[in-house]
Amino acid sequence: MQAVRTYKASTTCSPLTRRHLPICISSLPLFSKPQHNQPRTFSTTILTKPQPHRQPKPTPYKPKFQTATMASTTKGNAIPTASKLSDLFSLKGKVVVITGASGPRGMGIEAARGCAEMGASVAITYASRADGAQKNVAELEKEYGIKAKAYKLNVADYAECEKLVKDVIADFGQIDAFIANAGATAKSGVLDGSKEEWDRVIETDLNGTAYCAKAVGPHFKERGRGSFVITSSISGHIANYPQEQTSYNVAKAGCIHMARSLANEWRDFARVNSISPGYIDTGLSDFVDQKTQDLWKSMIPLGRNGDAKELKGAYVYLVSDASSYTTGADILIDGGYTVR
Numbered sequence: 013m014q015a016v017r018t019y020k021a022s023t024t025c026s027p028l029t030r031r032h033l034p035i036c037i038s039s040l041p042l043f044s045k046p047q048h049n050q051p052r053t054f055s056t057t058i059l060t061k062p063q064p065h066r067q068p069k070p071t072p073y074k075p076k077f078q079t080a081t082m083a084s085t086t087k088g089n090a091i092p093t094a095s096k097l098s099d100l101f102s103l104k105g106k107v108v109v110i111t112g113a114s115g116p117r118g119m120g121i122e123a124a125r126g127c128a129e130m131g132a133s134v135a136i137t138y139a140s141r142a143d144g145a146q147k148n149v150a151e152l153e154k155e156y157g158i159k160a161k162a163y164k165l166n167v168a169d170y171a172e173c174e175k176l177v178k179d180v181i182a183d184f185g186q187i188d189a190f191i192a193n194a195g196a197t198a199k200s201g202v203l204d205g206s207k208e209e210w211d212r213v214i215e216t217d218l219n220g221t222a223y224c225a226k227a228v229g230p231h232f233k234e235r236g237r238g239s240f241v242i243t244s245s246i247s248g249h250i251a252n253y254p255q256e257q258t259s260y261n262v263a264k265a266g267c268i269h270m271a272r273s274l275a276n277e278w279r280d281f282a283r284v285n286s287i288s289p290g291y292i293d294t295g296l297s298d299f300v301d302q303k304t305q306d307l308w309k310s311m312i313p314l315g316r317n318g319d320a321k322e323l324k325g326a327y328v329y330l331v332s333d334a335s336s337y338t339t340g341a342d343i344l345i346d347g348g349y350t351v352r
């Protein structure tokens with residue numbers, strides 16, 4: 013109910029004040045006595061209850077394809093309706109694609125485990141390890157009771173990236189988040205490596221990430237929502253020592269800036285962020301000799317390599333509504349390697 017008060021107003025208000033009559037009136041004492049030089053000439057009625065600050069209500073999204081209960085109705089750049097952390101981090105009803113999740117202890121499978129634990133259905137990809145990917149799918153379904161499926165993908169082939177997006181939408185109905193995690197290391201620098209070696213790393217780590225973004229972006233735009241997360245690296249921030257891997261460093265630096273640039277491009281409908289891991293024991297760098305690996309460790313303030321499960325919380329955060337105001341960010345998770 014709105015309270016209604018009647019005030020007597022004076023015509024002695026200046027013309028300027030009269031234009032702002034409600035302000036002038038509301039500043040008068042209630043039922044104040046008329047003064048000789050302030051004849052009462054009219055009265056007015058105003059509503060005195062302060063109007064609540066109106067915020068535009070987010071339009072509830074109606075999915076084309078109904079899957080499980082939606083975790084939230086948050087549009088690309090809107091404030092989530094949920095407030096509790098358990099709701100903000102929930103991924104129930106969401107579908108997350110994770111590329112490069114064929115390893116038994118890689119960042120991809122750990123990101124998939126994190127998303128599945130929070131209720132998401134997951135689509136994972138492999139390039140050469142089909143068995144590893146199928147094993148991961150079986151484990152995800154059994155352990156977390158969610159829907160999971162593996163797809164073969166070479167990220168360096170744009171047509172395959174487009175096909176992946178189409179296939180996942182056909183199988184799952186939608187894509188809420190895409191973690192572009194697939195990547196390959198460089199085994200040499202510019203002078204020692206061949207042109208083909210340079211191209212392989214750039215095509216996989218840089219072009220492949222852009223191809224994934226180009227393939228899934230239109231779906232995010234159509235739905236007015238989405239989260240794109242790129243696995244970059246400390247190598248995108250610093251040039252690792254002593255190993256020479258310029259192509260990889262350049263590709264990962266490009267990935268960090270790609271996340272920032274896409275965050276701007278996609279500002280009306282999706283968020284884009286990157287994660288930059290330090291040295292993580294995933295098997296990816298097992299080919300490097302022990303002496304070099306010991307030197308790496310000596311440069312890490314926390315004194316050890318990371319375990320991939322120490323990153324899954326960050327992936328879940330960036331995929332979920334808990335990070336609704338985070339876009340264009342890069343999260344360094346490196347045991348302090350880059351503090352120097």
Ligand SMILES: NC(=O)c1ccc[n+]([C@@H]2O[C@H](COP(=O)([O-])OP(=O)(O)OC[C@H]3O[C@@H](n4cnc5c(N)ncnc54)[C@H](OP(=O)(O)O)[C@@H]3O)[C@@H](O)[C@H]2O)c1
Pocket residue numbers: 111112113114115116117118119120137138139140141142165166167168193194195196197216220243244245246288289290291292293294295296297
């Ligand atoms: N481990 C680290 O210290 C570290 C640090 C910073 C950043 N990273 C990055 O983290 C990401 C994951 O690596 P990881 O360490 O977790 O190792 P991983 O388990 O071996 O993951 C690499 C994944 O990329 C896939 N892949 C390779 N080439 C591909 C291509 N052309 N197309 C599609 N998929 C391809 C692999 O598939 P198949 O195995 O099936 O061929 C594999 O699933 C990579 O982007 C890597 O650069 C790793």
